Each structure stands twice: as C-alpha cells, then as structure tokens.
Amino acid sequence: MNINELTVEELYSKIHxxxxxxxxxxxxxxxxxxxxDGNIKSFITLTKExxxxxxxxxxxxxxxxxxxxxxxxxxxxxxxNIVTKDILTTCASLMLHNFKPVYDxxxxxxxxxxxSILMGKLNMDEFAMGSTSETSYxxxxxxxxxxxxxxxxxxxxxxxxxxxxxxxxxxxTDTGGSVRQPASFCGIVGMKPTYGRVSRFGLIxxxxxxxxxxxMTRTVRDNAKVLELISGEDSSNDMTSARNxxxxxLSGIEKDIKGMKLALPKEFLGDDVDESVTEAxxxxxxxxxxxxxxxxxxxxxxxxxxxxxxxxxxxxxxSANLARFDxxxxxxxxxxxxxxxxLYKKSRGEGFGDxxxxxxxxxxxxxxxxxxxxxxxxxxxxxxxxxxDVQRILTDYDLIIGPTTTTPAHKYDxxxxxxxxxxxxxxxTIPANLVGVPSLSIPCGVTEDNRPIGMQLIGNHFxxxxxYNAAYQFETVYNLHEELKNLTMGAE
Numbered sequence: 001m002n003i004n005e006l007t008v009e010e011l012y013s014k015i016h017x018x019x020x021x022x023x024x025x026x027x028x029x030x031x032x033x034x035x036x037d038g039n040i041k042s043f044i045t046l047t048k049e050x051x052x053x054x055x056x057x058x059x060x061x062x063x064x065x066x067x068x069x070x071x072x073x074x075x076x077x078x079x080x081n082i083v084t085k086d087i088l089t090t091c092a093s094l095m096l097h098n099f100k101p102v103y104d105x106x107x108x109x110x111x112x113x114x115x116s117i118l119m120g121k122l123n124m125d126e127f128a129m130g131s132t133s134e135t136s137y138x139x140x141x142x143x144x145x146x147x148x149x150x151x152x153x154x155x156x157x158x159x160x161x162x163x164x165x166x167x168x169x170x171x172x173t174d175t176g177g178s179v180r181q182p183a184s185f186c187g188i189v190g191m192k193p194t195y196g197r198v199s200r201f202g203l204i205x206x207x208x209x210x211x212x213x214x215x216m217t218r219t220v221r222d223n224a225k226v227l228e229l230i231s232g233e234d235s236s237n238d239m240t241s242a243r244n245x246x247x248x249x250l251s252g253i254e255k256d257i258k259g260m261k262l263a264l265p266k267e268f269l270g271d272d273v274d275e276s277v278t279e280a281x282x283x284x285x286x287x288x289x290x291x292x293x294x295x296x297x298x299x300x301x302x303x304x305x306x307x308x309x310x311x312x313x314x315x316x317x318x319s320a321n322l323a324r325f326d327x328x329x330x331x332x333x334x335x336x337x338x339x340x341x342x343l344y345k346k347s348r349g350e351g352f353g354d355x356x357x358x359x360x361x362x363x364x365x366x367x368x369x370x371x372x373x374x375x376x377x378x379x380x381x382x383x384x385x386x387x388x389d390v391q392r393i394l395t396d397y398d399l400i401i402g403p404t405t406t407t408p409a410h411k412y413d414x415x416x417x418x419x420x421x422x423x424x425x426x427x428x429t430i431p432a433n434l435v436g437v438p439s440l441s442i443p444c445g446v447t448e449d450n451r452p453i454g455m456q457l458i459g460n461h462f463x464x465x466x467x468y469n470a471a472y473q474f475e476t477v478y479n480l481h482e483e484l485k486n487l488t489m490g491a492e
Contacts, residue, residue: 004165022073069115092136095351105202123157152182177429180441184404184454195436196242199234207317224249258292268402280445312379319363404454443480
C-alpha cells in the first residue's frame with residue numbers, strides 16, 4: 001500500500017478501520033516530501049514538528065475510538081496566502097518573509113475542527129500575481145509530471161503537492177483561474193466556488209471582489225467533501241460570505257446525467273487554443289454524450305473583453321489592498337531610510353517583486369482622478385456584459401463546458417512571453433471570477449508527451465452540486481491516472 005496514492009476518502013476509511021495510524025500517514029508523506037520536493041519545490045515552510053505532535057495525539061484518540069471530524073488524521077497543504085496562527089505566512093514575498101500571524105483563517109479553523117493535519121505552507125506566485133509560480137521570492141515550483149514544465153499559478157505549489165502525492169488535498173485561491181489553471185496543468189481536480197461560498201477571512205487579499213479559496217484534490221468526490229467542510233456563512237468575520245447555504249455536495253453525485261444540457265461556447269475553441277486541447281475537449285464532449293448529456297454549441301460574444309476587464313479591476317483592487325504593506329507595522333522594513341517617506345518608498349520598492357509592482361502601478365493609474373471613468377468604470381461595464389453572456393447561457397443550459405486553459409503546461413522557456421501576451425492565457429478561466437459563479441477543472445486528456453489537459457465545468461451561482469454530479473459521472477468514463485499509469489513522475 002502506497003500511502004501517497006490514497007485519496008481523502010480512502011485515508012478516512014483506513015484510519016477509521018484502524019488499518020493505519022495518523023502518525024504513519026504523516027510520516028510516510030514527510031518521507032516522500034523529503035525525498036522529492038527538493039526537485040519540485042512545492043513547499044515554502046514545512047510544519048513537521050507540529051504535524052507529528054498532532055498526529056501522535058490523534059493516534060491516542062484513534063486508539064480510544066474518539067475519531068471526531070470528517071478529516072480525522074488526514075494531512076493537508078495550505079497555500080501561503082492563507083494565514084496560519086504562529087506559522088510563517090509569506091505570500092511568497094520578501095515583504096512578508098518573517099510574518100507569523102496571531103490568528104487562523106476561517107478555512108484553517110474549519111479544517112482544524114475536522115482534525116486535519118497541516119503539513120506546511122505551499123509556494124505560489126508572489127501575492128497570487130502570476131500564472132507560472134515563477135514570481136515567488138523564494139523558489140520556482142516545477143510540474144511533477146515534467147520538471148521542465150510550469151505547474152501553473154498562482155496556486156502552483158498546491159497543485160504540484162497534490163499531484164506529487166505529498167498531500168491528498170490542498171487549499172488554493174482563485175482570482176482569475178489560479179486554482180483551475182494549475183489543476184489543469186498538473187492533472188488534478190480544482191474548484192473555484194461561488195463568490196461568497198467560502199469565507200475570505202484570513203486570506204491575504206489580492207482582488208477582494210474576485211478572490212475565492214478552493215480545494216485541490218485527486219478525485220471529484222474528495223473535492224466535493226472538502227468544499228462541504230470549508231463552506232458556510234462567516235457573518236462575524238466576512239460580510240461577503242453568503243447566508244443560508246446548502247453545503248451538501250455529495251448527495252446525488254452518483255445519479256446519471258441523462259438529459260443534462262451542456263453548452264460549449266464556440267469561442268472557447270478559438271484559434272488561440274492549442275490543437276491538442278481542442279482535440280481532448282471534443283473527445284470529452286463525446287464522453288458526456290455517451291453518458292446521456294446533450295452538448296450544444298453556443299456563442300459567448302463578449303469573451304474577447306474578459307482579459308482587459310479583469311486586469312484593470314484586479315490591479316485596481318490590488319493597489320488598494322497592498323497599500324497596507326508599508327514597512328511600519330509588520331513585514332519587511334528597509335534599512336537606512338532618512339525619513340518616513342523614504343521608508344515607505346524603500347520598503348515597498350525592495351519588498352515587492354516586479355510583477356506585484358507592475359500591477360500596483362497599473363491599478364493606481366486606473367484609479368487616479370483623471371482615468372477612473374475612462375478605465376475602471378468601463379472595465380466594470382465590460383464585466384456586466386460578460387455576466388450577461390454567462391447568465392443568458394445558463395438560463396437555457398445546466399452547465400457551460402470547455403477547456404480550462406488554451407494550452408497544456410508550458411515548458412519554462414515557452415512561458416517567458418513578451419509584453420502582456422501571457423495574460424491572455426487566462427481568457428478561459430477569468431469569466432467565472434468576473435461573474436462570481438463556480439467552476440471546476442477536471443482532467444480530460446493528455447498530450448503525446450504526457451502533459452495533462454484540463455476541462456472546466458461552469459455552473460450558476462451556488463450550483464456546485466450540479467457541477468460535481470456531471471464531473472463525477474465524467475470521471476467514471478475517463479481517468480487521467482489510468483492513462484498515465486505507465487508514466488514515471490518527473491520527481492522519481
């Protein structure tokens with residue numbers, strides 16, 4: 001039995017049957033991390049001592065048949081922009097290189113309540129700004145299936161850790177595709193929930209109207225279970241968290257999808273989409289049809305505006321959210337500043353990386369008095385047009401399907417694209433963030449050189465259950481890891 005290959009459900013079953021102890025699970029996974037993560041570099045901070053202490057206590061409770069919690073003894077990795085009490089939370093930035101929060105994020109509290117075990121904090125693009133995990137101050141994460149390829153970003157460390165078998169599940173954050181794109185590149189399942197489904201308290205904000213915490217797993221059922229446990233209203237801490245939520249995502253997940261109507265926007269398979277991705281998605285379409293679903297082509301004419309709208313809005317919100325990092329209260333403080341203004345300038349100039357500074361400058365320009373109406377207001381109007389497109393389609397269809405990304409995982413020398421062309425690679429994931437609807441990425445194919453390809457399923461607000469139902473049924477007829485079963489992971 002290879003513990004690193006077990007799913008959340010399988011671990012839960014074996015721990016509750018006392019076939020394995022929590023300490024055995026944690027020990028085996030740390031052995032794997034220590035053996036392979038030197039190449040992959042998915043973790044910024046390991047919490048081995050605390051994890052082993054927690055596991056030992058859970059061993060005692062297991063022996064006494066006091067196994068409370070639906071994640072009892074199951075390890076997790078957390079993206080490093082989600083605060084963890086007394087554990088470094090850096091956002092992969094020099095600015096927060098020594099920041100130890102005094103409280104836990106709501107999602108972290110929920111996982112602790114379920115007796116999950118934190119293995120460590122995962123690498124990411126700095127302040128979640130990037131799509132390759134290269135903008136991290138500390139290290140560049142590699143794709144476990146091919147060490148020459150990017151795992152995606154900004155939740156690249158989370159995706160890589162799950163794909164490499166370091167943890168059975170992880171939490172990432174998605175502002176414009178930062179859970180789904182790395183999930184696609186690494187061949188795992190990643191969910192961006194409905195805006196407001198999961199509390200953002202304790203998430204260090206990038207763009208507050210777009211950010212959502214989401215689970216990253218190896219199976220659809222695992223993903224649904226984790227989302228159940230981190231969802232819910234948080235009225236005392238996050239006023240944007242939704243009330244009266246139905247958080248049962250597993251009921252009916254196994255029912256057939258005969259008659260379910262799926263929309264495939266023709267713009268999702270445009271000229272910019274790699275031929276291998278188009279081929280995989282069209283095969284996925286046929287698989288859905290074999291399950292009894294009805295798949296029809298539709299139009300999403302305003303897709304062309306999503307990148308422009310997103311980067312203006314996200315950068316504007318980032319410039320406001322990151323203003324708090326000034327070298328005064330916590331985080332990086334520059335030396336030899338002669339006065340307060342110089343301290344601000346030197347601390348922010350040295351503490352932030354190039355991509356973060358680029359977006360702060362763009363956002364500040366967009367929000368300035370002379371440009372607010374010309375850029376920010378127009379971007380919000382474009383956001384409404386995209387929302388109208390999505391809502392129009394979802395009035396007639398159960399879900400929207402299409403590629404998660406325009407290409408499979410890039411090799412690193414292919415990722416370095418001049419100017420803003422790299423930003424256009426997010427065109428397929430951004431709509432769900434602008435509209436606030438849920439979207440799940442699942443594996444749907446693989447290239448000839450063994451790079452996974454992802455497909456996303458987009459539903460209406462708070463219709464995660466419908467997405468999971470369709471995704472689970474698809475998983476019964478397609479399993480990426482069976483296709484890759486003879487492939488040795490790059491880390492090995």
